[in-house]
Amino acid sequence: MTSTMRDAFVTSTEEVLADPRTTVVLADISADAFEPAAARYPERVINVGIREQLMIGVAGGLALTGQRPVVHSYAPFLVERAYEQIKLDLDHQGVGAVLVGIGGSYDRAAAGRTHLGPADVALIDTLHGWTVHVPGHPDEVRPLLRDVVCGQDSAYLRLSIRTNSRAYPEAGDLRVVRDAGPGAPLLVAVGPVLDAAVAATADRAVTVAYTHRPRPFDTTGLRTLAGTEVILVEPYLAGTSARVVSEALADRPHRLLALGVGREDLRRYGSAEDHEHWHGLDAAGLRRSVDAFLT
């Protein structure tokens, strides 16, 4: 069985716990997976129970003493439920933490709306100075986690059960996956939507670039690669990065199509693949949107 992003996160976190500053804060989610680490580092693997406000408050307090918190839960509980704690207990105190979410967008579609978290990156984007990583493959998780844990600032690592077939660990800056030549429309795929984006444009003259780091967005790379048409494909709320792309290209005429998860509560269960289809993020849906935009 292939290792998941969550497995990669747990293994990588066990490694960074070798640094006595690293402190993991959990709210029951994944506590089983962290049991060996908790046995080894009982004072630095903290499970507060099902208390997400406290989880972030504790992270803020830990950071005030100089510890480096790694905070983990399901995306809707980690980011949406405790948003004010993120804003005040981390940012307003002038301290940072690494937030690691699983189950973003529709990974657990059968669990219904309460477990869907498409707005997480948009919410984090209301804050200042955060790094956001959206890995598209389990092999991208370890270097990204190590990198952000070594820093001081806040970072959000958004893990998913959806993955691409290939890992690009160095794709913080835009990485061209298929080059259609100068002036061609540019499609930027963020995280696990890359394979569908490549398939959707296989026989189209579209340059495809990949990134797992929507914040800070590689605006320099974007300006280098972009012609007149830019297509953004994100695995979370549609338009989340439209602001950044528009600002980066404000001085030149361009057209932008921003694709992602819609705002409507579909009130449907099914699988992540089903929701990808319904939100037009599978290859066929992306092709329809791209063709309509370019013709």
Add this chain to the structure above:
Amino acid sequence: MTTTTATELGPLLDRVRAGREFGANVYSTLDVLQVLYDRVLRITPATVDDPDRDRFLLSKGHAVAGYYALLAARGFVPPEWLDDQGGPASRLGDHPDRTLVPGVEIGSGSLGHGLGLGVGTALGLRAQGRTGPRVYVLLGDAELDEGSNHEAIAYAGASGLGSLTAIVLDNRSATYGWPGGAASRFTVNGWSAATVDGRDHDALHAALTGHDDHRPHVVVTDGE
């Protein structure tokens, strides 16, 4: 022992007040702050960044007037800062910002954040093997309405966080009150507790130093 007397604090508080009327919460906060800074907390302007200092977290950030006056009396901030609280160039807001005011451990204002931050601070000190410093968090009885406090109370009790002291200033201002007393919300979760007259400095001192280091401690002051 250096004490900040009423004659010393009065003029400083008047500078913050600038003709405004203060509610009872400001004056009741002043008694506990005096006892803390005069007789309990091991912190001075020279040790505001010492990792082994005691921490005082003002969770009810609106009770800031007496806090600023006391920080000025103890030399953490220049008295001149008191004259322009909330002004465009002032470092002293109607709620304190830890990044702007020396000696202030947390920025507060939105109720219900201090105790969680205090729990995390105590856990961080424990992870670093620092057994000396204590963490004191000052809350109001109405602030206890916020559910986030109850997450922190339950967890701190369950994990035996012995370096943590919560102080609840009970002005009977919670809309639905705390039948049976605020302290019972803590003791049921394994905290030790003392309820004292908030004007009696010796009683406050005894309560604020009455912890046993094996479990968190709460001091409830009866203010009205």
